[in-house]
Amino acid sequence: MNINKVTIHDIAKALNINSSTVSRALNDSPRVTKKTKEKILKVAQEMGYQRNLLASNLRKNVTNTIGVVVPRISRHFFSSVIQGIEETAYQAGFSVIICQSLEQLEREKNILETLAANRVDGVLISISMETMDYEHLEGLKNRGIPLVFFDRHCNIPGTNNVLIDDFKGGYDATQHLITKGCKNIVHFSGPQELEIYKNRFRGYKEALKKNGIPFRDEYLISSRLMEQDGIDNVKKLLDKGVVFDAIFSANDVAAIGAIKCLIENEIKIPDDVAIVGFSNEPISTVINPTLTTINQPGFEMGKAATDLLIKNIKNETGLLREETLIMDSNLIERQSSQK
């Protein structure tokens, strides 16, 4: 099948010149005459030459490639981050390799191994829900591969991050519900080992405290925050007879599940139970009632994270000190919380 395997040596032979000149011509080096260049380019074209990046990258010890690891490409937030990453990376001459961990630590480890083995110049990552030890991440850093976290970061000292203020997000969401008159607000959270969920939860608690509302342990339900989890969480609350008039969910998907389950049980939204989600997935504008949520600027986060990473890659001198960018997030009011 492998018909075409033209190398610079074949071109050199065909023109009876040296392959180094061919290489320089193809890279538009000033060391080759315009006339020679044209001759070489023409023959290269005719012979169907296609540069072998494996060889080129091996020799140059640079791949101009960035690895991106997200939990799930289908999540709109992550795909808009990826959009931002690609735009910035391509402009800077980098290729992007997109990978999804599917929330599995094992896959995340494998992906990082493969990216490292393929010698990517840097990695952008939002960790999985199972990522509670950071050996594989520190391993990358020790190997000299710059790493930037976005959204789901982890508390390794000396890292670069592009985040939103999750504490503020949690606080704003909860305060909004309180302002609407809610008194018994439950919180759907993710694994408490992840910083973002810890921080959203802390914001939630702080808002309760500021308003003199006592927090009760049964208000916190941690899960993987899939749609089914939202459904199960509501069922659990109803079964246990927990009294609640609002839900603050740490993502939109679980909030959607909750809405579906509440409707099923003929509980009125927002009158009986008001709901706020997190991330502003497009689905939140489609569900009935439309979902109040915290908007995260995915595209901008992607751009900022890529800029930061490229700064790290280009920085030959060694240690860049840690840098954390906090992007703006804001509450978007929709029907699900309009009492």
Add this chain to the structure above:
Amino acid sequence: MNINKVTIHDIAKALNINSSTVSRALNDSPRVTKKTKEKILKVAQEMGYQRNLLASNLRKNVTNTIGVVVPRISRHFFSSVIQGIEETAYQAGFSVIICQSLEQLEREKNILETLAANRVDGVLISISMETMDYEHLEGLKNRGIPLVFFDRHCNIPGTNNVLIDDFKGGYDATQHLITKGCKNIVHFSGPQELEIYKNRFRGYKEALKKNGIPFRDEYLISSRLMEQDGIDNVKKLLDKGVVFDAIFSANDVAAIGAIKCLIENEIKIPDDVAIVGFSNEPISTVINPTLTTINQPGFEMGKAATDLLIKNIKNETGLLREETLIMDSNLIERQSSQK
């Protein structure tokens, strides 16, 4: 920054043996004693050795990597195809590189160039809406890189495809609307240069014909099928005063736009206008009314396409004759068409 650059030669030097033995040991070759292997593996571990796949792949002339090109990773249909691809590929020992064309021919061309330059062993692709000439695709084939199309294929003879029966999909959707009593059914289609849209449209026309309903040119509206297109299409119909009691949209996203616009104009769904979409995106279960649609088995298509591609990659002997798999699709009835 590049702290770690341990090669097999470093390991060889440390143990005072030859690098070929190190290479064989790391690849678990039977030509190296167990004792030597253990010694080598231990030192490799200690020194933090990490195989350089660039070098390895260059030498072996194989990358065990598959490139995947989809129009948009955020579309649920495509991300489930990718799920199927990854599962099958990983089991067969292949890595997967995910790329999105964003419906742009220019990007699609670039992506294929990069994949070829990185010497992927094969490519799975669903073409962009702008892909009307196939030079870049034929180029890949001529370069000896096996290519399998899924869903959005193109009419190059001798290709491998994994598709659904789009004609039947279009026919079923339209017949369903007719059965529900609709008489004036408009069709939202994509670019007529793409096979899938041509075929869905043909199916639609055939169903009209079978039922003695005349097709009228103003019933067909071609667009990029984004949400905004669905909105614009409905506006256009209303402005022109076209009489219609049903819409068959060639994807769900445009159907969602249509629903939003119809609701805005206080047109009742399904009573005044019934709607059928295509692809069974998750959003179709969330919108109110829920959307009747044609289900495409994305995950299975991904698995089948990958199997087919790997069969092609493994087939050293040369020309595999064209093979096209047609997967089952089926209509899912929801509220939007229940008159």
Add this chain to the structure above:
DNA sequence: ATTAAAAATACAATCGATTGTATTTTTAAT
């Protein structure tokens, strides 16, 4: 026409791993 300086091109080593062949070491038979 000669020659020094500048420009263009050729030579050869290199990136890190793999692999066919040659050599050395070990094993086993006498």
Add this chain to the structure above:
DNA sequence: ATTAAAAATACAATCGATTGTATTTTTAAT
């Protein structure tokens, strides 16, 4: 203990491109 066969390891070429240095060719000054 010697020796042939088998096993283990070393040698050296190779994948395809890049790049510092050496050599050749061209240019320009006399």
